[in-house]
Amino acid sequence: MKIALIGYGKMGKIIEEIALQRNHEIILKIDINNREEFTASNLAKADAAIEFTGPHSAYENVKKAIGFGVPLVCGSTGWLEKLEEIKKMVSDTNGTFLYASNFSIGVNIFFELNKKLAALMAPHPDYEISLKEIHHTQKKDAPSGTAITLAEQILECNHRKKRWVNENSENTEDLEIISERTDPAPGTHIVKYSSAVDDIEIIHTAHSRKGFALGAVLAAEFLKEKKGNFSMKDVLNL
Numbered sequence: 409m410k411i412a413l414i415g416y417g418k419m420g421k422i423i424e425e426i427a428l429q430r431n432h433e434i435i436l437k438i439d440i441n442n443r444e445e446f447t448a449s450n451l452a453k454a455d456a457a458i459e460f461t462g463p464h465s466a467y468e469n470v471k472k473a474i475g476f477g478v479p480l481v482c483g484s485t486g487w488l489e490k491l492e493e494i495k496k497m498v499s500d501t502n503g504t505f506l507y508a509s510n511f512s513i514g515v516n517i518f519f520e521l522n523k524k525l526a527a528l529m530a531p532h533p534d535y536e537i538s539l540k541e542i543h544h545t546q547k548k549d550a551p552s553g554t555a556i557t558l559a560e561q562i563l564e565c566n567h568r569k570k571r572w573v574n575e576n577s578e579n580t581e582d583l584e585i586i587s588e589r590t591d592p593a594p595g596t597h598i599v600k601y602s603s604a605v606d607d608i609e610i611i612h613t614a615h616s617r618k619g620f621a622l623g624a625v626l627a628a629e630f631l632k633e634k635k636g637n638f639s640m641k642d643v644l645n646l
Contacts, residue, residue, distance in 0.1 A: 409432045409433070409455040409456060409628065409629065409632065410432070410433050410435045410453060410454050410455045411427055411432050411433065411434055411435065411454060411455065411456055411457070411458060411625075411628055412434075412435060412436035412437075412438070412450070412451055412453075412454035412456075412457040412458070412478065413434060413436065413437045413438065413457070413458055413460075414438045414446065414457055414458065414459040414460070414461065414469050414473060415438065415439065415458075415459055415460040415461035415469075415484070416437045416438065416439040417439070417460070417461075418617065419460040419483070419617060419620065419621065419624075420437070420439075420458075420460055422617050422618060422620075422621040423458055423460065423621045423624050423625060424437070425621070426618065426621045426622050426624075426625050427625050427628075430625060430629075432625070432628075435453050435454055436450050436451070436453070436454060436457075446469075446472065447476075448476040448477075451473060451476045451477075451478045452476070452477075452478070454478055455479070455628075455632065456478065456479040456480070456481060456628040456631050456632070457473050457478045457479070457480050457481070458480075458481045458482075458483070458624050458625075458627075458628055459473065459480060459481065459482040459483070459484060460482075460483045460484060460624070461484050462484060462486065462548050462549075463484065463485065463486025463487050463548055463549045464486075464548075465484075466482065466484030466485075466486070466487045467487045467490050467494075469484075470482050470484075470494055470505075471494065471497065474494065474497055474498055474501065474503050474505060475497075475501075477501070477503065479503075479504035479505075479628075479631040479632075479634070480503075480504065480505050480506070481506045481624055481627045481628050481631065482505070482506070482507045482508075483507075483508060483509075483510075483511055483620070483624055485509055485549050485552060485553030485554075485556075486548065486549030486553070488509075488553065488556065491507060494507075495637045498636070498637050499636070499637065502635055503635070504631050504634055504635050504636065504638075505636075505637050505638070506627045506630070506631055506637075506638040506639065506640075506642075506643070507637075507639065508623070508627065508639055508640040509552075509553030509554050509556065509557045510553065510554040510557070510620065510623075510640075511619075511620045511621075511622075511623025511624045511626075511627060511640060512612075512614060512619040512620050512623050513619065513622075513623055513644060514612060514614075514619060515554060515597075515612055515614075515619075516623075516640045516641065516644055516646060517644075517646070518597070518610065518612040519557060519558070519561065519646075520646055521610055522558050522561050522562070522599055522610065523561045523564075523565065525599070525601075525608070525610060526561060526562045526564075526565035526566055527565045529565075529566070529601050529608070530565045530566045530567075532603075533568060534603045534604070534605075535601040535602060535603045535608070536601070536602050536603070537562060537566065537569065537583060537599070537600070537601055538583075538584045538586070538599075538600050538602070539551075539555055539558055539559055539562075539572075539583065539584065539585045539586070539597070539598065539599055539600075540585070540586045540587075540588070540596075540597070540598040540600070541554065541555040541585065541586070541587055541588070541595070541596065541597050541598075542587075542588045542589075542590060542593050542595070542596040543587075543588075543589055543593055543594075543595050543596075544589065544590070544591050544592060544593045544594065545589045545590065545591050547589060550574060550587040550589070551572075551574050551585040551587045552587070552595070552597070554595070554597055555585050555587070555597060556572070556585075558597060558599055559572035559583055559585055560572070562583060562599070563583060568580070568581065569581060569582070569583040570582070571583065572584075572585050573585070574586075574587060594614040594615065594616055594617055595612075595613075595614040596611065596612070596613045596614070597611070597612050598610075598611045599611075623640065623643075626643055627640065627643050630642065630643045
C-alpha cells in the first residue's frame with residue numbers, strides 16, 4: 409500500500425517503521441513544517457492516510473482528508489465531541505474512516521474485558537468503581553481517549569454512575585478518572601472495583617508505542633476497498 413502520514417512526531421515515525429517492515433510505501437509525510445503539501449493532489453496518490461497529531465489540529469486534519477476522499481485512519485484524541493459530525497460527513501460523502509482511541513490489539517481486548525466486568529459488577533452496589541491512567545508528560549490531553557472509552561463502557565452498564573469526571577469527587581454518581589503524567593510511561597490503564605471485603609482490578613500496561621503503531625497500520629490495511637465508518641472492533645473481529 410501507499411500510505412500518507414498526517415503527523416510525523418514520535419508516533420508517526422514508529423508507524424513509518426512498522427509500515428515499511430510490512431512492505432508498504434510512505435509517499436507523504438505531513439508535519440508543521442510542510443503543511444502546504446497537505447493537498448488533494450498529494451493525498452490522491454495514497455491508498456490510505458494515517459492521522460496522528462494533537463487535540464488542537466486533529467479535527468481540521470480529519471475534515472480536510474475526508475473532503476479529499478482518501479481512506480483515513482485517525483488515532484488523535486482530545487477532539488471526540490466532534491466525532492459524530494465527522495462520521496456523518498463520511499456517510500454523506502461515501503467516504504472511508506476508522507477512528508480508535510487506542511489501536512493496540514491488547515487494549516482492544518481489554519475493552520471487551522472491561523465491558524464484561526462492568527456488566528457482571530452492575531448488580532453489586534457495594535463496589536465503588538474508579539479509573540486511573542498513567543502516561544508520559546508529553547501527552548497533551550487528559551484523561552486519555554482510552555480512559556474515556558473505558559469510562560463510557562462502564563456508564564453504559566452501571567446506571568448508579570451518571571458521568572465521568574477527571575478529578576476526585578464526593579458525588580457518588582460520578583465515575584472518577586485520575587490522570588497521572590510521569591516519564592517514561594507509554595500508557596497504563598487501571599479499572600478498579602473496591603468494597604469493604606475485597607478489590608477487583610483489571611490493568612493494561614503498554615511497554616512501547618509499537619503496539620499502537622502496528623494496530624494503526626493494520627487498520628489502514630483493513631480499509632482497502634471499503635466504504636463507511638469503522639473501528640478496531642471491525643479490524644480485530646471482536
